[in-house]
Amino acid sequence: MSADLKTIGEAADVTGVTEDTLRFYEKIGVLLEVERNESGHRRYSDRALAWIALVVRLRSTGMTLESIQAYAELARRGSETIPQRREILIEHRDQIAAEARRLSEIVALIDRKVAGYDEILRSGIIPQVSPCEVAPPA
Amino acid sequence: MSADLKTIGEAADVTGVTEDTLRFYEKIGVLLEVERNESGHRRYSDRALAWIALVVRLRSTGMTLESIQAYAELARRGSETIPQRREILIEHRDQIAAEARRLSEIVALIDRKVAGYDEILRSGIIPQVSPCEVAPPA
DNA sequence: CTACGACATGGAGTGAACTCGAAGTCAAGC
DNA sequence: GCTTGACTTCGAGTTCACTCCATGTCGTAG
Numbered sequence: 001m002s003a004d005l006k007t008i009g010e011a012a013d014v015t016g017v018t019e020d021t022l023r024f025y026e027k028i029g030v031l032l033e034v035e036r037n038e039s040g041h042r043r044y045s046d047r048a049l050a051w052i053a054l055v056v057r058l059r060s061t062g063m064t065l066e067s068i069q070a071y072a073e074l075a076r077r078g079s080e081t082i083p084q085r086r087e088i089l090i091e092h093r094d095q096i097a098a099e100a101r102r103l104s105e106i107v108a109l110i111d112r113k114v115a116g117y118d119e120i121l122r123s124g125i126i127p128q129v130s131p132c133e134v135a136p137p138a
Numbered sequence: 139m140s141a142d143l144k145t146i147g148e149a150a151d152v153t154g155v156t157e158d159t160l161r162f163y164e165k166i167g168v169l170l171e172v173e174r175n176e177s178g179h180r181r182y183s184d185r186a187l188a189w190i191a192l193v194v195r196l197r198s199t200g201m202t203l204e205s206i207q208a209y210a211e212l213a214r215r216g217s218e219t220i221p222q223r224r225e226i227l228i229e230h231r232d233q234i235a236a237e238a239r240r241l242s243e244i245v246a247l248i249d250r251k252v253a254g255y256d257e258i259l260r261s262g263i264i265p266q267v268s269p270c271e272v273a274p275p276a
Numbered sequence: 277c278t279a280c281g282a283c284a285t286g287g288a289g290t291g292a293a294c295t296c297g298a299a300g301t302c303a304a305g306c
Numbered sequence: 307g308c309t310t311g312a313c314t315t316c317g318a319g320t321t322c323a324c325t326c327c328a329t330g331t332c333g334t335a336g
Contacts, residue, residue: 103238
Protein backbone atom coordinates (compact mmCIF):
# COMPACT_ATOMS: atom_id res chain seq x y z
CA MET A 1 0.00 0.00 0.00
CA SER A 2 2.17 2.87 1.24
CA ALA A 3 4.94 3.40 -1.28
CA ASP A 4 6.85 5.84 0.92
CA LEU A 5 10.25 4.95 2.29
CA LYS A 6 10.72 4.66 6.01
CA THR A 7 13.56 5.92 8.17
CA ILE A 8 15.53 3.55 10.33
CA GLY A 9 13.56 4.77 13.35
CA GLU A 10 10.27 3.95 11.68
CA ALA A 11 11.62 0.66 10.40
CA ALA A 12 12.69 -0.25 13.92
CA ASP A 13 9.20 0.58 15.15
CA VAL A 14 7.34 -1.49 12.60
CA THR A 15 9.67 -4.50 12.66
CA GLY A 16 10.23 -4.57 16.39
CA VAL A 17 14.01 -4.71 16.16
CA THR A 18 16.33 -1.95 17.31
CA GLU A 19 18.07 0.51 15.01
CA ASP A 20 21.37 -0.98 16.05
CA THR A 21 20.19 -4.41 15.00
CA LEU A 22 19.02 -3.10 11.63
CA ARG A 23 22.45 -1.58 10.99
CA PHE A 24 24.12 -4.74 12.20
CA TYR A 25 21.93 -6.93 9.95
CA GLU A 26 22.70 -4.73 6.99
CA LYS A 27 26.41 -4.83 7.70
CA ILE A 28 26.52 -8.63 7.76
CA GLY A 29 24.43 -8.82 4.61
CA VAL A 30 21.13 -10.28 5.72
CA LEU A 31 19.06 -7.36 4.43
CA LEU A 32 17.88 -6.50 0.94
CA GLU A 33 17.06 -3.28 -0.84
CA VAL A 34 17.95 -0.80 1.86
CA GLU A 35 18.59 2.48 0.09
CA ARG A 36 20.01 5.81 1.16
CA ASN A 37 18.73 9.34 0.74
CA GLU A 38 20.85 12.35 -0.31
CA SER A 39 22.35 12.73 3.16
CA GLY A 40 23.27 9.08 3.46
CA HIS A 41 20.40 8.11 5.74
CA ARG A 42 18.90 4.66 5.29
CA ARG A 43 15.49 4.46 3.63
CA TYR A 44 13.46 1.26 3.90
CA SER A 45 10.99 0.32 1.17
CA ASP A 46 7.99 -1.88 1.86
CA ARG A 47 9.87 -4.72 0.26
CA ALA A 48 12.83 -4.10 2.54
CA LEU A 49 10.53 -4.10 5.55
CA ALA A 50 8.81 -7.28 4.40
CA TRP A 51 12.21 -8.91 4.07
CA ILE A 52 13.17 -7.80 7.57
CA ALA A 53 9.94 -9.32 8.88
CA LEU A 54 10.90 -12.61 7.25
CA VAL A 55 14.39 -12.41 8.72
CA VAL A 56 12.93 -11.79 12.17
CA ARG A 57 10.73 -14.82 11.85
CA LEU A 58 13.50 -17.06 10.61
CA ARG A 59 15.75 -15.87 13.44
CA SER A 60 12.99 -16.56 15.96
CA THR A 61 12.97 -20.17 14.82
CA GLY A 62 16.66 -20.51 15.46
CA MET A 63 17.95 -20.09 11.92
CA THR A 64 21.43 -18.61 12.24
CA LEU A 65 22.34 -15.28 10.76
CA GLU A 66 24.89 -17.14 8.66
CA SER A 67 22.14 -19.23 7.03
CA ILE A 68 19.92 -16.22 6.57
CA GLN A 69 22.85 -14.40 4.99
CA ALA A 70 23.27 -17.25 2.51
CA TYR A 71 19.56 -17.11 1.73
CA ALA A 72 19.73 -13.34 1.24
CA GLU A 73 22.73 -13.76 -1.02
CA LEU A 74 20.68 -16.07 -3.24
CA ALA A 75 17.82 -13.61 -3.27
CA ARG A 76 20.21 -10.87 -4.39
CA ARG A 77 21.34 -13.01 -7.29
CA GLY A 78 17.85 -12.95 -8.74
CA SER A 79 15.03 -15.24 -9.68
CA GLU A 80 17.24 -17.99 -11.10
CA THR A 81 18.05 -18.92 -7.49
CA ILE A 82 14.42 -19.52 -6.59
CA PRO A 83 14.79 -23.31 -6.65
CA GLN A 84 17.67 -23.15 -4.16
CA ARG A 85 15.80 -20.74 -1.94
CA ARG A 86 12.79 -23.00 -2.04
CA GLU A 87 14.97 -25.92 -0.94
CA ILE A 88 16.50 -23.96 1.94
CA LEU A 89 13.06 -22.97 3.14
CA ILE A 90 11.70 -26.48 2.93
CA GLU A 91 14.66 -27.87 4.80
CA HIS A 92 14.31 -25.27 7.50
CA ARG A 93 10.57 -25.83 7.70
CA ASP A 94 11.19 -29.53 8.27
CA GLN A 95 13.63 -28.70 11.02
CA ILE A 96 11.16 -26.39 12.73
CA ALA A 97 8.38 -28.95 12.43
CA ALA A 98 10.64 -31.58 13.98
CA GLU A 99 11.56 -29.17 16.75
CA ALA A 100 7.89 -28.47 17.43
CA ARG A 101 7.28 -32.19 17.76
CA ARG A 102 10.30 -32.60 20.02
CA LEU A 103 9.06 -29.80 22.27
CA SER A 104 5.65 -31.43 22.47
CA GLU A 105 7.27 -34.67 23.57
CA ILE A 106 9.15 -32.85 26.29
CA VAL A 107 5.90 -31.23 27.39
CA ALA A 108 4.55 -34.75 27.91
CA LEU A 109 7.70 -35.71 29.79
CA ILE A 110 7.41 -32.74 32.10
CA ASP A 111 3.77 -33.56 32.67
CA ARG A 112 4.84 -37.00 33.83
CA LYS A 113 7.35 -35.48 36.19
CA VAL A 114 4.75 -33.07 37.56
CA ALA A 115 2.45 -36.06 38.05
CA GLY A 116 5.25 -37.64 40.07
CA TYR A 117 5.38 -34.57 42.31
CA ASP A 118 1.60 -34.66 42.62
CA GLU A 119 1.81 -38.25 43.79
CA ILE A 120 4.38 -37.35 46.42
CA LEU A 121 2.29 -34.42 47.58
CA ARG A 122 -0.83 -36.61 47.73
CA SER A 123 0.69 -39.63 49.46
CA GLY A 124 3.44 -37.97 51.43
CA ILE A 125 5.78 -40.77 50.35
CA ILE A 126 9.05 -39.86 48.72
CA PRO A 127 10.18 -42.61 46.38
CA GLN A 128 13.73 -43.94 46.36
CA VAL A 129 14.36 -42.48 42.96
CA SER A 130 12.58 -39.34 41.92
CA PRO A 131 9.82 -40.23 39.47
CA CYS A 132 10.31 -39.60 35.79
CA GLU A 133 13.69 -37.98 36.31
CA VAL A 134 14.81 -39.56 33.10
CA ALA A 135 13.08 -39.33 29.81
CA PRO A 136 12.42 -42.23 27.49
CA PRO A 137 15.50 -42.84 25.29
CA ALA A 138 16.21 -39.69 23.27
CA MET B 139 19.40 -51.04 37.89
CA SER B 140 23.21 -50.85 37.87
CA ALA B 141 24.22 -49.45 41.23
CA ASP B 142 27.82 -48.84 40.20
CA LEU B 143 29.20 -45.36 39.96
CA LYS B 144 30.34 -44.04 36.62
CA THR B 145 33.44 -42.05 35.76
CA ILE B 146 33.16 -38.67 34.09
CA GLY B 147 34.09 -40.29 30.80
CA GLU B 148 31.31 -42.83 31.08
CA ALA B 149 28.90 -40.15 32.26
CA ALA B 150 29.80 -38.07 29.23
CA ASP B 151 29.13 -41.06 26.99
CA VAL B 152 25.73 -41.91 28.42
CA THR B 153 24.46 -38.35 28.75
CA GLY B 154 25.83 -37.08 25.46
CA VAL B 155 27.52 -34.03 26.93
CA THR B 156 31.27 -33.50 27.09
CA GLU B 157 33.40 -33.97 30.19
CA ASP B 158 34.12 -30.26 30.09
CA THR B 159 30.44 -29.50 30.18
CA LEU B 160 29.88 -31.87 33.10
CA ARG B 161 32.59 -30.12 35.09
CA PHE B 162 31.19 -26.74 34.08
CA TYR B 163 27.65 -27.74 35.08
CA GLU B 164 28.89 -28.96 38.42
CA LYS B 165 30.86 -25.78 39.03
CA ILE B 166 27.85 -23.56 38.44
CA GLY B 167 25.67 -25.77 40.61
CA VAL B 168 23.22 -27.36 38.25
CA LEU B 169 24.17 -30.93 39.18
CA LEU B 170 23.20 -33.06 42.15
CA GLU B 171 24.87 -35.91 43.99
CA VAL B 172 28.16 -36.04 42.15
CA GLU B 173 30.59 -37.76 44.49
CA ARG B 174 34.33 -38.30 44.45
CA ASN B 175 36.43 -41.39 44.93
CA GLU B 176 39.60 -41.58 47.07
CA SER B 177 41.72 -39.93 44.42
CA GLY B 178 39.33 -37.06 43.92
CA HIS B 179 37.84 -38.30 40.67
CA ARG B 180 34.16 -37.68 40.08
CA ARG B 181 31.78 -40.61 40.41
CA TYR B 182 28.26 -40.38 39.02
CA SER B 183 25.45 -42.40 40.57
CA ASP B 184 22.40 -43.42 38.57
CA ARG B 185 20.50 -40.63 40.28
CA ALA B 186 23.18 -38.14 39.29
CA LEU B 187 22.99 -39.36 35.70
CA ALA B 188 19.19 -39.19 35.72
CA TRP B 189 19.44 -35.62 36.94
CA ILE B 190 21.90 -34.76 34.18
CA ALA B 191 19.49 -36.24 31.65
CA LEU B 192 16.79 -33.95 32.99
CA VAL B 193 19.12 -30.95 32.85
CA VAL B 194 20.00 -31.78 29.25
CA ARG B 195 16.33 -31.93 28.34
CA LEU B 196 15.50 -28.68 30.08
CA ARG B 197 18.46 -26.99 28.41
CA SER B 198 17.35 -28.32 25.03
CA THR B 199 14.06 -26.53 25.51
CA GLY B 200 15.78 -23.24 26.12
CA MET B 201 15.62 -23.14 29.90
CA THR B 202 18.64 -21.12 31.02
CA LEU B 203 21.34 -22.57 33.21
CA GLU B 204 20.41 -19.90 35.73
CA SER B 205 16.86 -21.25 36.01
CA ILE B 206 18.08 -24.82 36.13
CA GLN B 207 20.49 -23.80 38.87
CA ALA B 208 17.61 -22.36 40.88
CA TYR B 209 15.64 -25.55 40.36
CA ALA B 210 18.63 -27.66 41.45
CA GLU B 211 19.05 -25.46 44.51
CA LEU B 212 15.47 -26.23 45.52
CA ALA B 213 16.06 -29.94 44.93
CA ARG B 214 19.10 -29.78 47.21
CA ARG B 215 17.00 -28.24 49.96
CA GLY B 216 14.86 -31.36 50.10
CA SER B 217 11.31 -32.47 49.69
CA GLU B 218 9.73 -29.41 51.31
CA THR B 219 10.51 -27.54 48.10
CA ILE B 220 8.49 -29.91 45.93
CA PRO B 221 5.61 -27.46 45.52
CA GLN B 222 7.96 -24.77 44.23
CA ARG B 223 9.69 -27.20 41.91
CA ARG B 224 6.33 -28.34 40.63
CA GLU B 225 5.39 -24.72 39.88
CA ILE B 226 8.64 -24.05 38.04
CA LEU B 227 8.12 -27.14 35.91
CA ILE B 228 4.53 -26.26 35.09
CA GLU B 229 5.47 -22.74 34.11
CA HIS B 230 8.26 -23.98 31.90
CA ARG B 231 6.03 -26.64 30.37
CA ASP B 232 3.54 -23.93 29.42
CA GLN B 233 6.30 -21.91 27.82
CA ILE B 234 7.48 -24.89 25.80
CA ALA B 235 3.96 -25.72 24.72
CA ALA B 236 3.47 -22.13 23.57
CA GLU B 237 6.75 -22.26 21.69
CA ALA B 238 5.73 -25.49 19.99
CA ARG B 239 2.53 -23.80 18.82
CA ARG B 240 4.44 -20.75 17.63
CA LEU B 241 6.82 -22.92 15.63
CA SER B 242 3.89 -24.73 14.04
CA GLU B 243 2.46 -21.40 12.95
CA ILE B 244 5.74 -20.46 11.36
CA VAL B 245 5.80 -23.81 9.59
CA ALA B 246 2.50 -22.83 8.01
CA LEU B 247 3.90 -19.43 7.09
CA ILE B 248 6.93 -20.96 5.40
CA ASP B 249 4.66 -23.36 3.55
CA ARG B 250 2.82 -20.36 2.14
CA LYS B 251 6.09 -18.81 1.05
CA VAL B 252 7.18 -22.06 -0.58
CA ALA B 253 3.81 -22.14 -2.36
CA GLY B 254 4.62 -18.67 -3.64
CA TYR B 255 7.89 -19.94 -5.09
CA ASP B 256 6.03 -22.90 -6.61
CA GLU B 257 3.66 -20.50 -8.30
CA ILE B 258 6.55 -18.51 -9.76
CA LEU B 259 8.24 -21.68 -10.94
CA ARG B 260 5.00 -22.91 -12.50
CA SER B 261 3.92 -19.70 -14.20
CA GLY B 262 7.28 -18.10 -14.81
CA ILE B 263 5.82 -14.82 -13.58
CA ILE B 264 7.65 -12.96 -10.86
CA PRO B 265 5.21 -10.86 -8.85
CA GLN B 266 5.88 -7.25 -7.96
CA VAL B 267 6.20 -8.11 -4.32
CA SER B 268 7.51 -11.50 -3.34
CA PRO B 269 4.63 -13.62 -2.10
CA CYS B 270 4.13 -14.17 1.60
CA GLU B 271 7.28 -12.29 2.48
CA VAL B 272 5.51 -10.99 5.50
CA ALA B 273 3.77 -13.06 8.07
CA PRO B 274 0.33 -12.36 9.44
CA PRO B 275 0.61 -9.85 12.30
CA ALA B 276 2.74 -11.47 15.01
C1' DC C 277 24.23 31.34 15.03
C1' DT C 278 23.20 27.79 18.05
C1' DA C 279 20.90 23.97 19.69
C1' DC C 280 18.59 19.75 18.94
C1' DG C 281 17.25 15.37 17.30
C1' DA C 282 17.82 11.88 14.18
C1' DC C 283 20.78 9.91 11.72
C1' DA C 284 25.88 8.17 10.31
C1' DT C 285 30.41 5.30 11.25
C1' DG C 286 33.78 2.26 13.54
C1' DG C 287 35.01 -0.31 17.08
C1' DA C 288 34.60 -2.04 21.68
C1' DG C 289 31.78 -4.44 25.12
C1' DT C 290 28.25 -7.90 26.76
C1' DG C 291 26.07 -12.29 28.22
C1' DA C 292 25.20 -17.01 27.66
C1' DA C 293 27.05 -21.36 27.26
C1' DC C 294 30.36 -23.62 26.51
C1' DT C 295 35.39 -25.07 25.06
C1' DC C 296 40.18 -25.30 25.41
C1' DG C 297 44.91 -25.33 27.22
C1' DA C 298 48.42 -25.69 30.72
C1' DA C 299 50.08 -28.00 34.41
C1' DG C 300 49.59 -31.48 37.80
C1' DT C 301 48.04 -36.20 40.07
C1' DC C 302 47.39 -41.02 40.12
C1' DA C 303 47.00 -46.07 39.04
C1' DA C 304 48.18 -49.63 35.90
C1' DG C 305 51.19 -51.84 32.53
C1' DC C 306 55.80 -52.77 30.64
C1' DG D 307 61.31 -46.53 37.01
C1' DC D 308 58.85 -44.72 33.11
C1' DT D 309 55.08 -44.08 30.21
C1' DT D 310 50.36 -43.75 29.25
C1' DG D 311 45.77 -42.47 29.85
C1' DA D 312 42.24 -40.78 32.53
C1' DC D 313 41.45 -37.86 35.46
C1' DT D 314 42.15 -33.06 38.37
C1' DT D 315 42.05 -27.54 38.69
C1' DC D 316 42.15 -22.87 37.08
C1' DG D 317 41.78 -19.46 34.00
C1' DA D 318 41.55 -17.95 29.47
C1' DG D 319 39.45 -18.18 24.88
C1' DT D 320 35.49 -18.82 21.56
C1' DT D 321 31.08 -18.19 19.27
C1' DC D 322 26.82 -16.05 18.50
C1' DA D 323 23.99 -12.28 18.31
C1' DC D 324 23.58 -8.41 19.50
C1' DT D 325 24.35 -3.77 22.16
C1' DC D 326 26.66 0.26 23.36
C1' DC D 327 29.65 4.19 22.86
C1' DA D 328 32.31 8.04 20.96
C1' DT D 329 32.37 11.03 17.52
C1' DG D 330 30.59 13.27 13.53
C1' DT D 331 27.05 15.11 10.06
C1' DC D 332 22.72 17.08 8.63
C1' DG D 333 18.37 19.67 8.54
C1' DT D 334 15.16 22.33 10.93
C1' DA D 335 13.45 25.48 14.82
C1' DG D 336 14.21 29.41 17.54
